[in-house]
Amino acid sequence: MLTVEGLRSRYGRIEVLHGIDLHVDSGEIVTVVGANGAGKTTLLKCLSGTQQVSGGSITFRGEGLTGVPAHRRPARGLTQSPEGRQIFTNLTVEENLRLGAYLFTDDRVEKDMEDAFAMFPILREKRNLAAGGLSGGQQQMLAMARALMGRPSCLLLDEPSMGLAPIIVQQIFDVVSGLKALGVTVLLVEQNAFGALKIADRGYVMETGRITMSGAAADLIADPRIREAYLGI
Numbered sequence: 001m002l003t004v005e006g007l008r009s010r011y012g013r014i015e016v017l018h019g020i021d022l023h024v025d026s027g028e029i030v031t032v033v034g035a036n037g038a039g040k041t042t043l044l045k046c047l048s049g050t051q052q053v054s055g056g057s058i059t060f061r062g063e064g065l066t067g068v069p070a071h072r073r074p075a076r077g078l079t080q081s082p083e084g085r086q087i088f089t090n091l092t093v094e095e096n097l098r099l100g101a102y103l104f105t106d107d108r109v110e111k112d113m114e115d116a117f118a119m120f121p122i123l124r125e126k127r128n129l130a131a132g133g134l135s136g137g138q139q140q141m142l143a144m145a146r147a148l149m150g151r152p153s154c155l156l157l158d159e160p161s162m163g164l165a166p167i168i169v170q171q172i173f174d175v176v177s178g179l180k181a182l183g184v185t186v187l188l189v190e191q192n193a194f195g196a197l198k199i200a201d202r203g204y205v206m207e208t209g210r211i212t213m214s215g216a217a218a219d220l221i222a223d224p225r226i227r228e229a230y231l232g233i
């Protein structure tokens with residue numbers, strides 16, 4: 001579904017992605033794990049089109065994405081739920097969700113909203129409240145639900161567990177895991193390597209702008225190098 005080959009990106013003269021190769025097949029949950037500053041967010045921004053690519057290629061559902069502006073990528077089925085959530089704090093929960101569905105005017109929008117509320121019941125309770133009043137975990141749920149309102153075939157998730165209490169992190173990862181049953185393919189970047197690998201089919205390890213390891217998530221969790229460097233075991 002998504003193929004990245006030799007991807008390079010830079011900030012000014014400093015290259016931070018040095019030739020990334022990865023792929024995500026339809027129906028998979030794939031995670032890219034790595035320390036703070038490894039380049040995970042930059043990778044996702046290249047995929048969503050908000051960061052310039054300086055080399056290599058991105059192919060999504062058989063079509064090259066280079067040259068497709070960021071605002072046209074969701075209509076192709078590729079949607080990012082950004083790091084730091086970036087919800088509209090002055091709008092209500094429901095208004096945020098409706099913005100996620102800006103591409104659609106059909107009746108399915110109401111059903112999608114019901115699905116979002118079923119996935120995150122707390123959002124139904126707070127639907128008429130300003131999103132800025134939600135807790136961090138609730139805001140993360142809203143960001144994910146809003147992205148899903150765009151009916152992505154592939155969802156790009158940037159650090160959904162960041163800064164959240166363990167019990168909320170578990171809830172978020174459970175929802176991500178459940179997206180598979182809904183037919184949504186997921187590329188999840190995370191510093192929380194253990195949590196991400198536990199729900200992923202495959203994983204990639206990123207270090208200073210390069211992929212240094214990849215494989216089945218279960219194999220990566222069992223690998224002594226990963227256990228020591230990322231899982232603290």
Ligand SMILES: Nc1ncnc2c1ncn2[C@@H]1O[C@H](COP(=O)(O)OP(=O)(O)OP(=O)(O)O)[C@@H](O)[C@H]1O
Pocket residue numbers: 011016034035036037038039040041042043083191
């Ligand atoms: N806007 C920017 N201008 C210059 N350098 C940047 C910018 N954003 C990121 N960088 C640098 O690019 C490198 C990769 O950063 P990136 O945010 O992609 O890493 P990350 O793995 O997502 O880390 P984090 O977990 O903190 O989001 C880092 O060295 C970072 O300092």
